[in-house]
Amino acid sequence: MGVNETASSETVVLDPRGRVNVTRDRIADRLDTLEGTTVGLLDNSKANADVLLDEIGRLLVAEYGVATTVSRRKDKSPIPADSLATQLHDRCDAVVNAYGDCGSCTSWCVYDSVDLERRGTPTATVNSDEFVTLGQAEARALGLPGLPLVTVPHPMGGVPEKEVRERARAVVSEVVAVLTRDHETLEAEYENRYLDADEEVDASGLRCPI
Amino acid sequence: MPDLRMEFTAETLDVVEGDVESVTEHLYRNGFTDGLPVVPPTPERVERMLDGSHRTPDEALGVIPPRYGEATVETVAINAVMAGCKPSYMPVVETAVEALTEEPFNLYGVNATTHPVAPLLVVNGPVVDELHLNYGYNVFGQGWRANATIGRAIRLLLVNAGGGTPGEMDRATHGHPGKYSFCIAENERNSPWEPLHVRRGFDAEESAVTVMGVEAPHEINDHVHGDAAGILGVAADVFATVGNNNTHHSKGEIALVLGPEHAATVAEDGWTVEDVQWYLYDQARNAVDDLHAAGIYDNYTLHRRFHLERDGDARIPLVERPEDVVVLVAGGAGKHSMALHSFGETRSVTKAVEGAVE
Numbered sequence: 037m038g039v040n041e042t043a044s045s046e047t048v049v050l051d052p053r054g055r056v057n058v059t060r061d062r063i064a065d066r067l068d069t070l071e072g073t074t075v076g077l078l079d080n081s082k083a084n085a086d087v088l089l090d091e092i093g094r095l096l097v098a099e100y101g102v103a104t105t106v107s108r109r110k111d112k113s114p115i116p117a118d119s120l121a122t123q124l125h126d127r128c129d130a131v132v133n134a135y136g137d138c139g140s141c142t143s144w145c146v147y148d149s150v151d152l153e154r155r156g157t158p159t160a161t162v163n164s165d166e167f168v169t170l171g172q173a174e175a176r177a178l179g180l181p182g183l184p185l186v187t188v189p190h191p192m193g194g195v196p197e198k199e200v201r202e203r204a205r206a207v208v209s210e211v212v213a214v215l216t217r218d219h220e221t222l223e224a225e226y227e228n229r230y231l232d233a234d235e236e237v238d239a240s241g242l243r244c245p246i
Numbered sequence: 247m248p249d250l251r252m253e254f255t256a257e258t259l260d261v262v263e264g265d266v267e268s269v270t271e272h273l274y275r276n277g278f279t280d281g282l283p284v285v286p287p288t289p290e291r292v293e294r295m296l297d298g299s300h301r302t303p304d305e306a307l308g309v310i311p312p313r314y315g316e317a318t319v320e321t322v323a324i325n326a327v328m329a330g331c332k333p334s335y336m337p338v339v340e341t342a343v344e345a346l347t348e349e350p351f352n353l354y355g356v357n358a359t360t361h362p363v364a365p366l367l368v369v370n371g372p373v374v375d376e377l378h379l380n381y382g383y384n385v386f387g388q389g390w391r392a393n394a395t396i397g398r399a400i401r402l403l404l405v406n407a408g409g410g411t412p413g414e415m416d417r418a419t420h421g422h423p424g425k426y427s428f429c430i431a432e433n434e435r436n437s438p439w440e441p442l443h444v445r446r447g448f449d450a451e452e453s454a455v456t457v458m459g460v461e462a463p464h465e466i467n468d469h470v471h472g473d474a475a476g477i478l479g480v481a482a483d484v485f486a487t488v489g490n491n492n493t494h495h496s497k498g499e500i501a502l503v504l505g506p507e508h509a510a511t512v513a514e515d516g517w518t519v520e521d522v523q524w525y526l527y528d529q530a531r532n533a534v535d536d537l538h539a540a541g542i543y544d545n546y547t548l549h550r551r552f553h554l555e556r557d558g559d560a561r562i563p564l565v566e567r568p569e570d571v572v573v574l575v576a577g578g579a580g581k582h583s584m585a586l587h588s589f590g591e592t593r594s595v596t597k598a599v600e601g602a603v604e
Contacts, residue, residue, distance in 0.1 A: 047261065048258050049259050115497075177314050
């Protein structure tokens with residue numbers, strides 16, 4: 037066969053994408069309540085992640101009955117949390133993970149949350165709105181399509197501290213919800229939240245369509 | 247369907263209009279290309295490509311993040327056809343896939359990041375001459391089928407198996423031109439030192455592929471110095487800028503691609519590769535105050551090793567260790583060399599090419 041010269045002929049071509057072999061899992065069981073719990077704060081060292089988590093942690097203790105928070109900071113964002121994730125898994129009832137506001141940091145942020153969820157620790161993962169479609173695509177690729185991703189406005193770097201704390205206050209109730217609502221409700225709510233199966237990424241002028 | 251020897255694991259795409267323009271347009275519209283025309287990956291062409299492999303088609307070479315598509319030999323062959331490879335290039339492309347998917351390379355970060363990084367392939371050993379890979383004039387540029395299509399096959403795999411569609415899972419803010427193809431060979435016959443793969447423990451008669459996650463190359467022009475420290479001092483100045491990822495990440499390397507004339511001058515001065523590495527480790531540095539001015543600091547490694555708070559003049563190296571300076575010789579005549587900065591959280595990986603030498 038091969039490629040003929042006539043325009044009416046047809047050609048079979050092979051799909052170049054390769055198969056994806058991934059085990060689809062469900063997210064971890066959530067907590068009945070935050071009262072008296074220990075919540076981990078995983079900071080991936082992106083600018084202002086420490087401020088955002090500090091404010092979220094403060095509000096969780098002051099307003100939602102969390103007993104204590106445990107903070108861990110990754111040395112760099114584009115690497116896995118590894119032993120830090122293990123420490124948080126061992127010591128905490130739930131983890132807030134911030135944040136994905138770029139490509140490689142979103143990758144490893146989502147990876148860390150999937151890692152914790154698979155170990156049974158519920159997570160609230162923070163993504164900037166510009167990068168949340170990447171986060172959702174990566175959660176799907178890692179086999180945890182229902183991973184709840186909580187968005188904050190993009191960008192987060194270079195934003196004044198007061199504004200970062202306001203953004204934390206704006207998302208804390210959603211953080212609480214994704215740690216305490218039942219997993220089936222959360223999965224139904226989040227697995228197609230930012231990216232439908234057939235949806236093109238809308239990057240408002242940042243991505244030129246083919 | 248014609249009578250083929252093989253059965254393929256890959257799905258067949260919708261039967262498309264058969265002329266090459268229509269097939270290319272169909273693949274482009276589905277996001278399976280780099281934007282340039284491709285050779286249609288028909289079953290016959292893929293079968294011929296697989297003849298160039300020493301492996302079975304279903305052998306898994308790795309999974310390519312962030313999509314985590316499986317890169318079997320067959321998947322590699324489909325993308326190699328599209329890229330315009332000859333079947334004889336298959337072992338080099340396969341080896342590059344194996345190297346890219348090793349953990350230290352951090353392809354999960356590299357293939358999604360906003361940073362302008364692309365995997366550079368450096369080929370060493372007898373396969374360079376066998377495949378006519380360019381190591382001389384215009385080594386980073388156009389003109390040689392093997393360099394152009396091997397590098398392109400890797401990019402198509404990163405797009406197709408890896409999901410690295412720009413703006414979707416490849417979030418490079420700008421990317422760089424090497425994302426079309428980024429494959430060189432070392433100029434071993436004009437190098438005063440042992441080839442890279444030999445320095446990394448392979449035999450000179452073996453062929454090897456090294457992958458490193460780096461920026462586009464940047465010019466080091468020195469027509470003046472006749473001594474090693476002079477040329478490498480200019481190189482150190484080119485490397486020691488702020489705003490690159492080597493200043494604040496600790497797992498990065500820098501690659502110095504010396505033109506043969508610069509390399510000869512450095513070697514005639516009695517300098518070994520290790521001397522070059524130590525010199526750039528010592529000299530390619532930025533002052534703490536400059537890093538703070540650029541908002542780049544807080545590297546945990548540096549906090550442990552330098553008095554960052556007390557000494558604004560303390561000079562911070564671009565790499566954690568001298569051996570993280572990767573020294574290569576490539577290019578034609580002329581007093582130019584090239585500086586390549588790293589993604590920062592990636593290590594280069596070298597793998598032997600199986601079955602490349604008869």
